[in-house]
Amino acid sequence: MPGIRAKLLGFLLPLVFILVATVAAAVMRITDAAIQRDLLQRGVAISRIVAFSAGYSLLSGDRLALDSLAAETGKSSSDIEFVAVRDTGNIIVAHSRVEERGKTYDSPDRSSLLGSFLETRADEVSREGHSMFEFTTPVIFAGKRVGTASVALSQESLLLAQRGVERSVLITASIILGIALLGTLALASLITTPVKKLSAGVNELAGGQTFHPIPVRGRDELGDLTRNFNRMAETIIAQQDRLSGYAKDLEEAYVGMVRVIAASIDARDPYTLGHSTRVARISCQLGRRLGFSEEELEHLDKACLFHDVGKIRTPDDILLKKQSLTQHEYVEIRTHAADGAEILNMAPSLKRYVPVVRAHHEWYDGNGYPDGKRDSEIPVHAQIIALVDAFDAMTSTRPYRKGLSPAEAVEEILRFRGTQFSPMLTDALVEMVKEMPQQETAEWKGMAL
Numbered sequence: 001m002p003g004i005r006a007k008l009l010g011f012l013l014p015l016v017f018i019l020v021a022t023v024a025a026a027v028m029r030i031t032d033a034a035i036q037r038d039l040l041q042r043g044v045a046i047s048r049i050v051a052f053s054a055g056y057s058l059l060s061g062d063r064l065a066l067d068s069l070a071a072e073t074g075k076s077s078s079d080i081e082f083v084a085v086r087d088t089g090n091i092i093v094a095h096s097r098v099e100e101r102g103k104t105y106d107s108p109d110r111s112s113l114l115g116s117f118l119e120t121r122a123d124e125v126s127r128e129g130h131s132m133f134e135f136t137t138p139v140i141f142a143g144k145r146v147g148t149a150s151v152a153l154s155q156e157s158l159l160l161a162q163r164g165v166e167r168s169v170l171i172t173a174s175i176i177l178g179i180a181l182l183g184t185l186a187l188a189s190l191i192t193t194p195v196k197k198l199s200a201g202v203n204e205l206a207g208g209q210t211f212h213p214i215p216v217r218g219r220d221e222l223g224d225l226t227r228n229f230n231r232m233a234e235t236i237i238a239q240q241d242r243l244s245g246y247a248k249d250l251e252e253a254y255v256g257m258v259r260v261i262a263a264s265i266d267a268r269d270p271y272t273l274g275h276s277t278r279v280a281r282i283s284c285q286l287g288r289r290l291g292f293s294e295e296e297l298e299h300l301d302k303a304c305l306f307h308d309v310g311k312i313r314t315p316d317d318i319l320l321k322k323q324s325l326t327q328h329e330y331v332e333i334r335t336h337a338a339d340g341a342e343i344l345n346m347a348p349s350l351k352r353y354v355p356v357v358r359a360h361h362e363w364y365d366g367n368g369y370p371d372g373k374r375d376s377e378i379p380v381h382a383q384i385i386a387l388v389d390a391f392d393a394m395t396s397t398r399p400y401r402k403g404l405s406p407a408e409a410v411e412e413i414l415r416f417r418g419t420q421f422s423p424m425l426t427d428a429l430v431e432m433v434k435e436m437p438q439q440e441t442a443e444w445k446g447m448a449l
């Protein structure tokens with residue numbers, strides 16, 4: 001799509017070119033005509049002077065005077081081809097070229113009448129392949145025709161003069177075209193620069209980048225447009241800030257609500273109270289050992305807090321059941337992973353936790369739920385939560401069993417290394433538990449300890 005600059009150039013330049021070419025052609029035509037008219041007038045004048053001067057000498061037979069007249073006139077200008085005086089018998093009695101004297105005057109090879117000026121006739125003639133203008137004036141003396149005077153002027157001088165004019169006109173036209181090109185570019189730039197700045201401003205606004213007010217230059221329509229655009233952009237940015245403030249408040253409220261839900265779920269069962277918080281703490285310690293960045297650890301922390309949020313949909317009689325679950329109850333409680341993902345999916349800022357929460361009961365060997373994912377298909381945060389979730393459950397005391405010590409829990413977890421849990425993560429957890437002082441690992445144990 002051609003820009004404004006190209007369109008202006010495409011429109012204005014041909015227009016200027018046509019205008020300049022038309023003016024140049026007219027100037028050349030007028031000048032050529034003026035040069036030719038000048039040449040004709042000069043030729044007629046010389047021819048008439050020769051005819052006037054030759055009258056008496058021709059009648060009196062003064063050959064010397066006639067020769068002198070022809071020779072002197074022939075030398076008076078470089079573009080005079082010849083000067084000849086002939087008698088009424090058409091015999092050349094005087095000629096600027098001496099060898100022509102006494103010969104019969106030959107008619108030219110080709111002749112076309114240019115015009116008659118009183119008794120003088122002007123023809124464009126060709127002699128021996130050479131084009132020239134020939135001016136013929138009858139020599140009259142005492143009212144009687146006594147001969148004819150002919151003066152020929154070279155066409156070269158006319159062509160040279162015309163070429164000179166053409167060159168000048170072409171140079172002037174080129175300069176005008178060059179100025180027009182520069183003028184058009186300057187005009188295009190005058191229009192396109194503010195438009196480009198406006199376009200860049202729109203892109204900044206659309207791309208959510210920091211908006212820089214566009215400098216307003218001039219009080220013309222473009223200046224008004226720029227001023228109005230800046231005002232509009234400021235209004236949009238203010239509205240955006242207000243909206244993002246509302247959105248942030250809403251998000252925080254939603255996150256807070258999910259935290260409350262997570263804590264409430266833990267609190268529904270006195271034996272799991274604080275479970276999500278402990279899972280978060282241990283998972284982040286493990287993540288730190290694995291070299292996670294602070295941002296990753298923050299995400300892991302939140303995912304741990306949210307991981308069992310789906311249990312809000314699990315009825316108390318299943319969640320708090322002391323006895324073994326029936327097949328149906330077991331199927332129902334397993335839906336909490338997908339339910340949690342669905343709940344988090346409702347808040348845009350929590351969407352990033354959806355895959356982790358959904359996959360926190362997947363097994364390394366693909367025998368977990370809800371999707372049967374395996375190995376690297378399971379997000380690494382979900383693999384960590386699965387491991388630490390089990391560790392915390394083992395170390396928590398339940399009504400029907402006493403919690404295991406961290407060392408015992410580690411032994412138990414090692415039995416599922418490579419099946420339920422990632423071998424690499426299992427090894428990292430085992431190593432971490434072994435390295436931790438006894439007192440610290442005791443803090444990891446469930447609340448009943």
Ligand SMILES: [Fe+2]
Binds near residue numbers: 307308336360361
């Ligand atoms: Fe769970």
